[in-house]
Amino acid sequence: MRLPRFALRCFCFLVYLFLLAPIVVVLLSSLTTTEYIVFPPKGITLRWYLELIEHAEFMQSFLLSVVVALGTSLVSTVIGTLASLAIVRRSFPGKTAIIQLIGSPLLIPSVVFGVALLQFYSWIGLAASPLALILGHIILTVPFVVRLVVAGLVGFDRSIEQAARNLGAGPFTVFFRITLPMIKSGVIAGAIFSFITSFDDLTVALFIVSTDVVTLPVRIYTYMQYQYDPIITSVSSIMIVFTVVLMVVIEKVLGVGKVFMSKQQ
Amino acid sequence: MQAERITYPKPDVAPEKKKKAAKKHAETWLLLFPALVIFVFFFLLPLFFLFITSLKTFDASRGIGDQWTLENYVKFLSDPFYLGVIWRTIKIGLVTTLIALVISYPVAFHISQAKGTVKNLLTLIVLSPLLISMVIRCYGWVILLANNGVVNQALLSLRWIEQPLTFLYTELGVVIGMVHVLFPYMVLSIMGSLERIDPSLIRAAQNLGASPLRTFFAVVLPLTLPGVFAGSVMVFSLSVSSFVTPAILGGTQVKVMSYLTYEQVAVLLNWPYGAAIGFLLILIATCTIILYSRILASSEKGVAIQ
Numbered sequence: 001m002r003l004p005r006f007a008l009r010c011f012c013f014l015v016y017l018f019l020l021a022p023i024v025v026v027l028l029s030s031l032t033t034t035e036y037i038v039f040p041p042k043g044i045t046l047r048w049y050l051e052l053i054e055h056a057e058f059m060q061s062f063l064l065s066v067v068v069a070l071g072t073s074l075v076s077t078v079i080g081t082l083a084s085l086a087i088v089r090r091s092f093p094g095k096t097a098i099i100q101l102i103g104s105p106l107l108i109p110s111v112v113f114g115v116a117l118l119q120f121y122s123w124i125g126l127a128a129s130p131l132a133l134i135l136g137h138i139i140l141t142v143p144f145v146v147r148l149v150v151a152g153l154v155g156f157d158r159s160i161e162q163a164a165r166n167l168g169a170g171p172f173t174v175f176f177r178i179t180l181p182m183i184k185s186g187v188i189a190g191a192i193f194s195f196i197t198s199f200d201d202l203t204v205a206l207f208i209v210s211t212d213v214v215t216l217p218v219r220i221y222t223y224m225q226y227q228y229d230p231i232i233t234s235v236s237s238i239m240i241v242f243t244v245v246l247m248v249v250i251e252k253v254l255g256v257g258k259v260f261m262s263k264q265q
Numbered sequence: 266m267q268a269e270r271i272t273y274p275k276p277d278v279a280p281e282k283k284k285k286a287a288k289k290h291a292e293t294w295l296l297l298f299p300a301l302v303i304f305v306f307f308f309l310l311p312l313f314f315l316f317i318t319s320l321k322t323f324d325a326s327r328g329i330g331d332q333w334t335l336e337n338y339v340k341f342l343s344d345p346f347y348l349g350v351i352w353r354t355i356k357i358g359l360v361t362t363l364i365a366l367v368i369s370y371p372v373a374f375h376i377s378q379a380k381g382t383v384k385n386l387l388t389l390i391v392l393s394p395l396l397i398s399m400v401i402r403c404y405g406w407v408i409l410l411a412n413n414g415v416v417n418q419a420l421l422s423l424r425w426i427e428q429p430l431t432f433l434y435t436e437l438g439v440v441i442g443m444v445h446v447l448f449p450y451m452v453l454s455i456m457g458s459l460e461r462i463d464p465s466l467i468r469a470a471q472n473l474g475a476s477p478l479r480t481f482f483a484v485v486l487p488l489t490l491p492g493v494f495a496g497s498v499m500v501f502s503l504s505v506s507s508f509v510t511p512a513i514l515g516g517t518q519v520k521v522m523s524y525l526t527y528e529q530v531a532v533l534l535n536w537p538y539g540a541a542i543g544f545l546l547i548l549i550a551t552c553t554i555i556l557y558s559r560i561l562a563s564s565e566k567g568v569a570i571q
Contacts, residue, residue, distance in 0.1 A: 004478070012375040015368050016390050019448065022405020023397055025415070029408055039408050039415055079299040086296035090289070098297065101304055107551055108312070109506030111523040112543035115530050119318065120311035139308045142300060200398045203508045207531070217400045221513070224404060233408075236401040243396050247389070 023240060030233035037230050048234040058235050061219040065199050068130050068215060072137040072198035077191040079138070080145030081183075087146070088153040102146055105139050113139070114207035121208065128210035136208060137198040144197065145190035152186030192250055196243070319540035328536045337541030347525075354521040355549070357436060357511070358504040361443040362497050365451045368444070370493070373455035395449045403513035406442045407433060410514075434518035442514040443504050450503065451496040458492025459485070491561070498557040502550045522546045 025039045030048055032041035052058055086092070087099060105113065117136050126132050160182075164174045180187070202217040209218050216239065224232055319337055322330030341347045376387045394402060409416050410432035417429040432438040462485060470480040508523040515521065520528070522542060529539030 008371055008375055012372050015372050019390055019394055022402045022409060025408050026401055026405045037408055082296045083300040086293050090293040092293050102300060107554060109523055109546050109550060111508045111526050112547055115539060115543055116311035116315035119315055135307045138303055196396060202400050217398060220400050239398055239401060247396055
């Protein structure tokens with residue numbers, strides 16, 4: 001049993017290396033002194049981070065992406081949580097159809113959804129704007145929120161709510177003082193998940209953006225098609241650090257494994 | 266709710282009850298209303314209009330013509346070039362799924378055996394591709410797989426190859442990127458079923474004298490098949506519909522259906538044709554899921570027997 005176990009360890013080590021490789025490469029390449037992207041980096045400099053200051057468009061895109069992601073995560077968490085409450089606790093006609101409708105964005109390739117949204121927006125005359133992006137991203141993220149919150153609501157002991165009601169608490173008090181705290185982890189997980197999904201989305205945003213309204217992933221994608229300098233790796237590195245910080249927060253609040261395990265069910 | 270239960274039924278309570286039921290009904294729809302409105306207006310309607318578009322003729326000046334036609338679908342399904350694109354899309358999906366499965370099973374097993382901090386750390390490494398922007402990960406691969414990139418240099422210095430291999434803008438490059446992106450879905454799915462195995466089953470096998478390898482193949486592996494299956498379907502359907510990875514690592518050289526949809530609409534401005542390709546793509550992805558739930562339904566019966 002010694003040898004298989006050793007072989008398993010070596011194999012897994014290689015796989016972890018494979019998983020981390022592109023991220024490490026991007027981080028290290030951003031330090032190169034050359035005018036082009038190269039790995040391993042030649043020399044070490046922070047020049048490309050300083051050059052970012054002159055490329056204000058990246059900062060604008062970053063801020064836009066953050067605003068869109070925050071808006072998406074806020075709206076989709078609220079409406080997703082409300083819908084989950086109805087789905088788990090009420091019976092109503094057409095329930096199955098509604099559950100399927102809310103889950104179906106996961107089945108639709110996002111390219112097709114992006115195209116459909118672009119056509120629809122141009123018909124109703126909604127130009128590229130944070131709102132237009134947020135509406136699209138809500139569709140992508142509500143299914144996750146519903147899944148996570150529903151998982152938290154199933155097996156919820158309702159006698160506590162009833163006790164509160166009998167003691168004279170109004171429905172809103174019950175919701176904010178009892179229900180919400182008990183499903184908190186699902187709701188937070190949904191919010192963080194929505195934020196990351198929206199922040200990372202290229203496919204749908206690619207169709208909606210205009211020359212003034214460009215999210216960071218789209219900015220990086222289009223920049224790379226014309227130029228190949230290390231600015232792109234420095235922007236990317238900042239994004240990676242940003243995400244890692246977010247990940248540490250999730251880990252502290254909930255435990256990363258838990259958040260993503262429930263995504264699977 | 267509770268108030269209803271403690272009210273004693275009296276003859277004149279009926280209208281009161283009806284009122285309460287109606288109020289409850291209104292509350293339900295109030296809860297669903299915001300999500301439904303957004304889904305109907307920004308999901309169903311756009312897709313419906315796009316479907317209509319896919320049934321229209323192409324008009325060079327306006328994009329969408331006036332005539333109804335099935336030409337867009339027929340054109341795609343009767344042209345060997347486009348059928349090749351469907352086949353390539355499916356092939357990349359199958360190869361990606363197979364590779365992801367083979368490399369993620371041992372990893373899932375390894376992680377499920379680990380404990381405490383190590384386990385958390387390993388889970389984090391496995392999940393990291395999910396969290397780091399897809400665009401950035403793909404550019405990481407562009408740097409790694411370039412003709413003078415690290416991978417080629419390593420292979421050259423090991424003398425495994427004589428000349429640099431071309432990875433970028435080939436199916437191999439797309440598969441590598443795709444496995445990387447979709448790997449976490451497979452691992453999580455397999456880990457889920459590994460962790461659901463009752464440890465007493467493994468102890469029982471060992472007490473009955475089974476070697477660790479035998480225990481694995483006779484007990485553990487069969488019990489994780491549903492997880493393997495679920496992961497495979499998820500990876501396959503995500504890979505056929507993914508856009509970012511094939512666009513960056515395959516570009517115009519390795520066209521898949523999602524890229525073709527994008528190209529028709531955004532570059533060639535042939536909306537009806539792009540829409541038709543998009544709906545064929547939906548069809549492929551949906552068929553996978555339906556097939557999956559069919560097989561899962563029958564395999565669950567199989568698992569229940571055990």
